[in-house]
Amino acid sequence: MTNIPSKARVVIIGGGISGCSVAYHLAKLGWKDIVLLERKQLTSGTTWHAAGLIGQLRASQNMTRLAKYSADLYVKLEAETGIATGMRQNGSITVALTYERKEEIYRQATLARAFNVDVNEISPREVKNLYPHLNIEDVVGAVHLPHDGQCDPANIAMALAKGARQFGATIIENVKVTEVHDKDGRVTGVSWARNGEQGRIDTDHVVNCGGMWGRDLAARSGVTLPLHACEHFYIVTEAIENLSRLPVLRVPDECAYYKEDAGKMLLGAFEPVAKPWGMNGIRDDFCFDQLPEDFDHFEPILEKAVNRMPMLETAGIHTFFNGPESFTPDDRYYLGEAPEMKGYWVAAGYNSIGISSSGGAGFALAQWMNDGEPPFDLWEVDIRRAQPFQKNRAYLKERVTETLGLLYADHFPYRQVATSRGIRRSPLHEHLKARGAVFGEVAGWERANWFAKDGQEREYRYSWKRQNWFENQKEEHLAVRNGVGLFDMTSFGKIRVEGRDALKFLQRVCANQMDVAPGRIVYTQMLNSRGGIESDLTITRLSETAFFLVVPGATLQRDLAWLRNKLDAEEFVVITDITASESVLVLMGPKARDVIQRISPNDFSNDTFPFGTAQEIEIGMGLARAHRVTYVGELGWELYVSTDQSAHVFEAIEQAGQESGLKLCGLHTLDSCRIEKGFRHFGHDITDEDHVLEAGLGFAVKTSKGDFIGRDAVMRRKEEGLERRMLQFKLRDSEPLLFHNEALVRDGKIVSIVTSGNYGHYLGGAIGMGYVPCKGETEEQVLASTYEIEVAGERFAADASIRPMYDPKSERTRL
The missing domain is CATH 2.40.30.110 (Aminomethyltransferase beta-barrel domains)
Structure with missing residues (x-):
């Protein structure tokens, strides 16, 4: 029996492909005293029954970079470790049965070319040549990626584990981590149990690679890791005569994928309404287990598959498999350091693409742990995007019934999730709903995306062309440009930074000059050491010692974590999330002054209330703090109103705006206006990988103020061009x-x-x-x-x- 050390530099929890990849890559970087603990046997959770599809193309450049890295790594692993990985690059084909799907996959092909992934748009006849068993009667288009492939997932994990051991890592099976210890917000060790024996390992780093067990393990440490297991089905046929090697085939319009393996055919499904599993936890002895068959649930997929692949009609079913896999609320996995605890890292929640993702994810996380910052922009999968409420199990159970199916759904622009809605609502929600608002959801917030007219249906009709709200957006947009519009932006993240050292602290973490008079608003970025943009925000100085930060709702947890991590121990600064305490009404357009002056006695002239300043005002019979800024490029104010008064202020503005043709506007209009004005959007146009000068935001950087995080990188780029x-x-x-x-x-x-x-x-x-x-x-x-x-x-x-x-x-x- 392997001795368990009492100290380690890092303890990795979970011996699936994710944990083995993290161990392998940390060891390759030269880390010593790496310990991986697996509660049962390596691969015994999800990895052993994964289908093993290796696709390189993802929705962004960096996710594609990681998927390509995985494919390249798996090709090399066999020579490096001597373990056969079953990796073969036999290509993949995705076929479209509708013209909407054809538009989607052709857009993906364009993206592949931009990311240097080999891709070909092919005709139905060319599909038939590559896949002679396929019924192409209703196929309208297809895309072929010749370097995609398939592998043996369990052997990939074993090869990674062997590679990790060769570089000095210790991997121990049948040891369960029972607790992660911490002190002063930092990991200090783990407790473990094995066959009645108990012990502790002191460590500064823990990596939760616990898969479907990861959520409950994280919760015991107060860490938010929102994922939930779902049942995932596939069948494997008996051997089919003369079945040769074939590319992986995806037919998303029928929710199906096909993989030839050793003369048999595997048919798997991502059905539109999935079956959550393990709501009340997963039993301790779960190991290489299957779930009960549910042929009725799988039968609609199989019926379509027999038509698509006629040879299946006479092929016997060798295996009907049902096994659990973990899914997340947004179909993206989690990577990075948890904001709640320093040294607590996560690599989990792979949404059925864990095999193709884990090689690259392990590489990226190891680099992140080693360097103290991610190797490139990983915001899509950053654990800091998770909202604390999302660990609610009822929320997760309902949401993952949908997210599994979304993997193969049409990925239309502006597509909204249907499940687990209405969790976070502005005090104005019912007002907006009564006036025709059609809501979208971001970070759990219900936000009015557009306003339907009387008699118009209040839902999306999705398309790659102009959707049913295009004309609504046009009217809202032109109202903002020519008249006046009102937005509810209560979902903004709001943070107070205050205390004796607040100014000193913000001068260090922000690129712009923060030593301004109370009442001034500063647009700034928080940079990393590379000059990349960690946060894009406005900061209002409220007093000598108090500042008010406004950030996007989606990045609030990230921004709070960044601020708290940069705070020095000797600095007296209090950082408080006050998002829920204030609503935000945004009044914008050339007639905005006319409207607000009707319900406020304050002076809104340029001389008294210049751009980039904030004042407390009377409005209606209430009070607000008015910020003269804009994200649409027009005259206007953001009005921060105590939540108990926000309905009254809304009603007062609406009444006062009738004379000026005030129009309620949604987030689609906010975005179309800001993009006309060339304003950047964090997460799309600017990320931690994008240098602030290259993003065209040098005007918000004041190198003359003294030292700040990223200043050296800014100076270098100025010099080098x-x-x-x-x-x-x-x-x-x-x-x-x-x-x-x-x-x-x-x-x-x-x-x-x-x-x-x-x-x-x-x-x-x-x-x-x-x-x-x-x-x-x-x-x-x-x-x-x-x-x-x-x-x-x-x-x-x-x-x-x-x-x-x-x-x-x-x-x-x-x-």
Whole structure:
């Protein structure tokens, strides 16, 4: 029996492919005293029964980078460790049975080319040549990725484990971690149990790779890890005569995937309504277990499969398999350090793509742990996106009935989840609902995305073309440009930073000058050591010792964690999340002053209330703090109102606005207005990988104020010159739409992607943002090129600009 050490640099909990990958990559980086503890046997949870599909293309460049890394690693592992991995790059085909799906997969093909992934759009006849057993009668298009493939998941994990051991890691089976210990908010060790024996390992780092057990383990430490197990079904046929090697086949319109293996066919499903499992926990002796068969649940998939693959009609079923896998509320896995506890790391919740993801995820997490920051932008999978309420088990059980099926659903732009809704609501929710609001959900917040007219259905009709709310958005958009609009932005994250050392602290973590007079609002970024953007926010100085920070609702937990992690022990600063205490009403447009003056005795003139300042005002019969800022490029104010008064203030504004044609506006309009103005959106246009100068935000960086995090990187980039620039693009053809991830084409060559897009109703065409390489080039040289944007394989001419196409001198915000 292996002796369990009393000390380790890191303890990895869980011996599936995720834990083995983290151990392997940390060991390759030279970490010593690595201990991996597996409660039963390696791979005994989910890894052993995974289908083993290896797909390289993901929804973003960095997720694709990690998936490609996994595929490359698995090819090399066999030679490195001597363990056969079953890895073969036999390619994959995705077929479309509808023209909407064809648009989606062709857009994905464009994305693949932008990410240097080999891809071919192929005709139904070409599909038949590659997959002769397939019924192509109703196939309208397909995409072929020749370097995708399949593998033996358990052997991949075993190879990673052997590789980790070869580099010095200790891997011990049949040891259960019972508790993670901490002191002063930092991991100090773990307790373990084995065959009646108990002990402790002192350590500074723990990695929760517990898969479907990970949520409950994390909860015991107060860490939020929202995931829930679902039943996942597949069948394996008896051997089929003359069945040769075939590419992996996906038929998402029928919720099915197919994999040939050793002369047999595996048929798996991601059905639209899934079956959650393990609501009340998972029994301790669960090991290489299967769940009961449910043929009635699987039968609709099988019926379609027999039509799609006629040879299945006569093939016997060798295995009907049902096993649990963990799913998350947004179908993205979790990676990174938990915001609740330093040294508590997570790599879990893989949503049935754990085999193709874990190689790259283990690499990225190991680099993150080693360097203290991620190797590139990982916000999509960052554990800090999880909201504390999402660990609620009833919420998770309902949500994962949907998220499993969403893997193969149409990934339409603006698609909204249907389950677990209404959790976080503004005090104005019922007011907005009564006035036609159609809501979307972000971080649990219900937000009005658009307003339906009387008699119009209040739901989305999804499409890759103009959706049923396009004209609604146009009217809202033009109201903001020409009249006045009102938004409910209560979902903003709101943070108070106060105390004796608040100014000193914010000067260090923010790039702009924070030593301003009380009442001044500062637009700034928090940077990392590379000059990348960790947060994009406004900060209002309330007093000598108190500051008010406004961040996107989706990034609140990330921003709180960043602030708390950067606080020095000797600094007297209190950081408080006050998001729920205030509603935010955003009044924007050239007639905004006319409206607010009707219900407030305060002076809103430029002289008394200039741009970039905040004042307490009387409004209606209540009070508000008015911030003169804008995210739409117009005159206006953000009104921060105590939640108990927000309904009254809303009613007062609505009444006062009738004379000026006030229009209620949604988040789609906020986005289309900001993109016309060229304002950046965190998570799309700017991330921790994007240098603040290349993002065009140098005006918000004050190197002269003294030292701050990222200053050296800013100075270096100033000296060396920019390697790329953020540009704004407008399609000359007014018909096509841009969303994000379309390919940017410069002088005939794909050079980048559209980071965000929307329709510019005032400018009269689709607008996109994106970075263009520019090393050694002047602005004039960058703009002298010919630009196109590729949408689903078709290229459209685009005009490019460094400055905002709408109101380039920002005169309208100071009307």
